[in-house]
Amino acid sequence: MLLYVALLNLLPGDTTKIGEVNIAVSAKQETIGSTINLQKKSLEILDVVSSEAIKKTPDATVSGVLKRVGGTSIQNDKFVVIRGLSDRYNTLLLNGAIISSTEPDKKSFSFDLIPSNLVDNIIITKTASPNSSGEFAGGVISITTKTPTSKINETSLGIGYGSLSTFHSGWKLKTIILPNDFLSTKEFRSLPKEVRRSESGKVSAVFNPTQTINIPNLSLKYTLGDKNYITNLTIRKSSNVTTSQRQDYMSGNDLMYKYVDINYNNTINASGIANFKLKSFSFKNTFNYLGESSVIDRKGINYDNQQLITSTSSNHNNKFILLSQLSNKKWGINYSLLYRTQPDYRINPFAKNIDNTGDSIFVWRDSYRFWSKMQEHGLGGYYNDTLGKLKYGVYEMFRFRGFDARVFRYQPGFILDEITNNTDGYNAYSNLTAAYGMYSGKINKLSYSSGIRIENQLFRVNTFDFGGMAQNIDRLYLDVLPSINLVYGKGNKNIRLSASKTVARPEFREVANFAYYDFVRNAQVVGNPKLVKTNIINADLRYEVYPSKKELITVSGFYKHFNNPIEQIVDNGSVPSNLILTLDNTKQAILYGAELEIRKNIVKNLQFYTNLSYFKSSVTVSSWYRPLQGQSPYIINTGLFYTKDKLSVNFLYNRIGERISAVGFQGYPDIYENARDVIDLTAQYQTKKITIKLAVSDLLGQNSKFYQPNRTLIQTNNETNINLTINYKI
Numbered sequence: 001m002l003l004y005v006a007l008l009n010l011l012p013g014d015t016t017k018i019g020e021v022n023i024a025v026s027a028k029q030e031t032i033g034s035t036i037n038l039q040k041k042s043l044e045i046l047d048v049v050s051s052e053a054i055k056k057t058p059d060a061t062v063s064g065v066l067k068r069v070g071g072t073s074i075q076n077d078k079f080v081v082i083r084g085l086s087d088r089y090n091t092l093l094l095n096g097a098i099i100s101s102t103e104p105d106k107k108s109f110s111f112d113l114i115p116s117n118l119v120d121n122i123i124i125t126k127t128a129s130p131n132s133s134g135e136f137a138g139g140v141i142s143i144t145t146k147t148p149t150s151k152i153n154e155t156s157l158g159i160g161y162g163s164l165s166t167f168h169s170g171w172k173l174k175t176i177i178l179p180n181d182f183l184s185t186k187e188f189r190s191l192p193k194e195v196r197r198s199e200s201g202k203v204s205a206v207f208n209p210t211q212t213i214n215i216p217n218l219s220l221k222y223t224l225g226d227k228n229y230i231t232n233l234t235i236r237k238s239s240n241v242t243t244s245q246r247q248d249y250m251s252g253n254d255l256m257y258k259y260v261d262i263n264y265n266n267t268i269n270a271s272g273i274a275n276f277k278l279k280s281f282s283f284k285n286t287f288n289y290l291g292e293s294s295v296i297d298r299k300g301i302n303y304d305n306q307q308l309i310t311s312t313s314s315n316h317n318n319k320f321i322l323l324s325q326l327s328n329k330k331w332g333i334n335y336s337l338l339y340r341t342q343p344d345y346r347i348n349p350f351a352k353n354i355d356n357t358g359d360s361i362f363v364w365r366d367s368y369r370f371w372s373k374m375q376e377h378g379l380g381g382y383y384n385d386t387l388g389k390l391k392y393g394v395y396e397m398f399r400f401r402g403f404d405a406r407v408f409r410y411q412p413g414f415i416l417d418e419i420t421n422n423t424d425g426y427n428a429y430s431n432l433t434a435a436y437g438m439y440s441g442k443i444n445k446l447s448y449s450s451g452i453r454i455e456n457q458l459f460r461v462n463t464f465d466f467g468g469m470a471q472n473i474d475r476l477y478l479d480v481l482p483s484i485n486l487v488y489g490k491g492n493k494n495i496r497l498s499a500s501k502t503v504a505r506p507e508f509r510e511v512a513n514f515a516y517y518d519f520v521r522n523a524q525v526v527g528n529p530k531l532v533k534t535n536i537i538n539a540d541l542r543y544e545v546y547p548s549k550k551e552l553i554t555v556s557g558f559y560k561h562f563n564n565p566i567e568q569i570v571d572n573g574s575v576p577s578n579l580i581l582t583l584d585n586t587k588q589a590i591l592y593g594a595e596l597e598i599r600k601n602i603v604k605n606l607q608f609y610t611n612l613s614y615f616k617s618s619v620t621v622s623s624w625y626r627p628l629q630g631q632s633p634y635i636i637n638t639g640l641f642y643t644k645d646k647l648s649v650n651f652l653y654n655r656i657g658e659r660i661s662a663v664g665f666q667g668y669p670d671i672y673e674n675a676r677d678v679i680d681l682t683a684q685y686q687t688k689k690i691t692i693k694l695a696v697s698d699l700l701g702q703n704s705k706f707y708q709p710n711r712t713l714i715q716t717n718n719e720t721n722i723n724l725t726i727n728y729k730i
Contacts, residue, residue, distance in 0.1 A: 033549045035121060036599075043440065043449040043485045044129050045496055045542050045556065047071075047597075049122040051146075056641060056650045058682050058695030058723065060219065060236065062119060062143065063111035068637050069124055070597045070611030072139075073656040075630075075673075078110045082124065082138030083558065083593060084615035084659070086630030088566065089137040089504050095145060095284050095325050097334040097380060098133060098397060100507070102319055105516050105525045107507035113288040113321060115234045115271050117156075117221055120144045126558075127485060127540050128500035130436035130451035131384065131393060134481040135503055137536045137560060145273045145286055151226045156727040160217035163701065164719035165241040171264040171295040173209040173314045176344045178371040178406060185406065185420050197415045203369070205414035207312065207348050209295050214239040219725070233272045240265040244716040246522070248576035250304065251667075253711070256576040259300030259309065261520070266293045284325045292317045296520065304577055307351040310360050313519045315345045330385060336378035345370040347519050364410055368517065372405035389441045391451075395434040401508050402427045422464035423513035430508070431458045450484040457505065463512050463529075473511050473529050479503050494544040504534040504566065510583050523579035526571070532585055537561040547600070550607075556595040565589045565619065567629040569663040570671070581662055589628055591617040610638040626670065632657040646687060652680040661706055671713060674705035691727040696720065 035048035047069045059065045067074040071083045079087035087108040092099045102110045123142040125132060133140055160166075179202050183191070188199065217238040224231050242265075247258040268291045276283040298311045318341045325334040347368035350360035377400045384393035405424040408416045438451025459475040483500035512527040542556040564585040571580035593615035601607050613635040617628040627633075634657040642649045657675050664670045679699040685692045698720050706714040 032599075036546065036550060036552055038123075039552070040494065040544065040546055043447060043487055044125050044132075045127045045498060045540055047124045047126070051120055054116050054119060055684070055693075056648065056682060057116075057652065058680050058697045058721075059116050060723070061112045062114040062116055062122065064697075065116050065119070065122060066111060066124075066141070067654055068639075068652065069122075070637065071126070071593075071595050071613040071635060072124065073632060073635050074111075078112045079106075079108045080111055080138075080141065081630055081632070082141075083126070083560075083613070084591065084617065084631035084633075084635075085138040085628065086568070088507070088510075091133045091136045091140045093133070093140060093142040094286065094323055095143070096327070096332060096382075097323060097325055097336065098378075099321075099323070099336065100338070100376065100378065100399060101509070102321065102338060102340070103509075105509060107510055110290075110319070113269070113271070113290050113319065114143065115221075115236070115269070117234060118145050118232055118271060118273050118286075120146045127498035128453075128481065128483040128502050128538065129449065129485065130438040130453040130481075130483060131391060132453075134434070134453045134455050134479060134501075135505060137502060137504055137534070137538070137562070145275060145284065146230055146232065147275055147282075147284075148225055148227055148230045148277050152223055152230065153225075153730040154223050154727060155730065156219070156221040156725060158217075158219035158221075158723055158725035160219070160238065160721055160723040162214075162217065162238075162240060162719045162721050164717065165214045165239045166216050168214055168241055170212050170214040170239055170241060170266070171209040171297075172212055172266060172293065173207075173295055175293070175316045176203050178203060178343070185418055188416075188418050193411075193415060196417075197413065200414065200416040203344070203416075205410065207314070207346065209312075209314065214241070217721070217723070219723075221727075227277070229274070229276045231272070231274045234270070236267075236269045238267050240267070240719065242716050242718070244714055245712075246300075246714050248522075248713055249711065250576060255301075255303045257300060257302045257304065257309075257522075259298050262297045263520075264295045264297075267291065280328050282325075282327050284323075284327075286321075286323045288319070288321045290317075290319045301354065302351070302577075305351070306354050308354055308356075308360065309349070309351050311347065311349045311351075313345075313347045315519075316343050317341075318343070331381070331383045333381040334379075336376075336380075338374070338376040338378075340374045342370065342372040345372075362410075364412060367410040368519075369408045369410075369416070370405065370517075372403070374401065374403045376401040390437065390439055392437045393435070395432075397430075397432045399430040399432075400428075403509075403512075403514070405514070421466060421515070422468045423466060423515060426461055426463035426508070426512040426514060428461040428508040428512075429458075430460075432456070445488055445490055447487040447489065448485070451482070453481045453483070455479045455481065455503075459505070461508055461511055461529075463514070465513060471513065471529065475506075475533075477503070477505055477533060492546040494542075496540070496542040496544070498538070498540040500538045502536045502538060504536065506531040506533065506566065506583075510566070518581075521579070521581075522577070523581050526580055526582045528583045530585075531566060531583055532564050534565050534585070535563040550599070551601060552597065552599050554595070554597045556597075557593070558595075559592045560590065562589040562591070563587075565628065567619075567663055568661075569629070570665060570668060572665045574665075574668065576668075587620050589617060589619040591615065591628060591631065605642055605644045607641045607643075608639075609641065610636075612636055626663075627660060629660045629663050632659040632675075646685055648682075648684045648686075650682045652682075654678040654680075664708075669708040672707055674707065676700075676702040676704065676718075678702075689729050691725075693723075693725045693727070695723045695725070697723070 035050040125140040219236040221234045244261040270289045274285040320339045322337040349363040349366040352360040380397040382395040434455045436453040440449040457477040461473040486497045488495045515526045540558045545553040574580045597611040636655040638653045640651045662671045681696040
């Protein structure tokens, strides 16, 4: 099939189809007016964010931008939730190429990897079309990076202040890499104790973080280009300090433990693009590197063991993504590389009896050191063409992933004892092939588009069970996905109706047996080889009014029915001292809701913007019902934008309703995440050469909470950030 695609790629022709997105435009969609026009003319239901709108927010990354889109929210400042559905129900297209999960322990893309200044526009498609990915329930997020247009040479310097971190104490710890000549698991376990002592010395047992004073957060950007190319390099360095109060219960209101965690986090991010126009060809390259390092200081009481706890942990995560794409108006090929390492995640547990007045001692059995690597290669291609009103095309994507981990604890004398399980590694392969045909046309004022997409995925994960027996998880998915989109337009008004079938398939990690220990949540994250795919029926209705080129009013309603929805649950075998988080299929669920979006000029220089969303879901569990995991009952986004001459001032408000973070079981209630108010402010002054921007993020800094009915489990403070950025056009 890949050879067939390659041959098709050589055929001549012309079309305005770009990648996997059913959007046909030749002009850049970087202004608010142009994106509203795109939204008005599209056959699908879209929400579009332009680079002009992005500049009016304090958001440094795409994750911040996405939380301002109607029906969209963000979890952990990274993962997107659309229409109340958890992050695993969305698909990302970067410059038309499907990008898989960046995370080793969940099906999700970390949107804090992409700086907002690299983005030309973001389009969230909420209804299906045959020439777009059929794997989604929330939305398809399409990010287009900047393209060559005219000569540009500019640089930007930013400095930021965090209310809880800047000029406060911080901790840094040097990463210790597991050497290449470190013995294999089998060899290491066969060594006598004294030889293991020598081998253990290759990775120092000394835990000696360096105390520092956190300097202000810094960012540096440089862009160079002309009508044939554009390049950009963005470097960001930041620090963050949070304090969390954590507790859980044995039964009733009897505490299992009560801890206070101080988390010292340091992040460095380097991102860039190198995009070229070569006659009728486009050659786009994007890279992102994110390095995160954290030290956690935990103090408190474990009532179950009657111990005073003074533990520390450190964690390092390095992510690198490379995406290269060559395309013209009919075809495209792309290659992606995802490389993620977790070098030397370690836990250093100290404890003493509650009644003991002496020093704490090292708890050998609870010590932990962990190294892991994950590497994934993706190779894809597509071809699209038209024959009158008929559009058709093919798509193919290969993915290869390898994951390996080594796990140790210490014996007295700080001699490593390897506890790596047979399940602590897997390799996986996927081949997704798709073909579609769609017919579009217009009858008087009614525009329509209808067709079928067929997707075939060969999916395999090679792993082991706990007994060491090979376990090959094979799936062959064949999905026929029909869809129809209708638009009745009259003047500046549209009525839209859409119906479709889509799917949500398990990801590699979700079916692998690998169990990862999360010190922060005091939980193990485990895959489930028995997961099956989710089938979704979707129906949408929207009414739109466009009073002017920069104004809109839309009202939407939608309904979704799920067979075998996939959710994160707390496993029945869990106890509060050792939670087990896994995934499971419930029988069925429904989700319905309404969305209101208004962008309206109040007076000449003042514009009001709001999007309000209401959601209701019901999951069938035995003879009772509950909401979907991750689904909020409402989302509020509101803004006031003032612009006059060279000055613009913006006020932004965001609130996300409480949602289930993890589904409990009988005797252990569901865990909820609280709602909180977020206020952001920006002020920008722009001349011909210089732009000065002052941004205040999370002005209120309200606490985040995870709780069960009538009791709080985790409460974490959030800091206010103030950033000053100066951009100079050379």
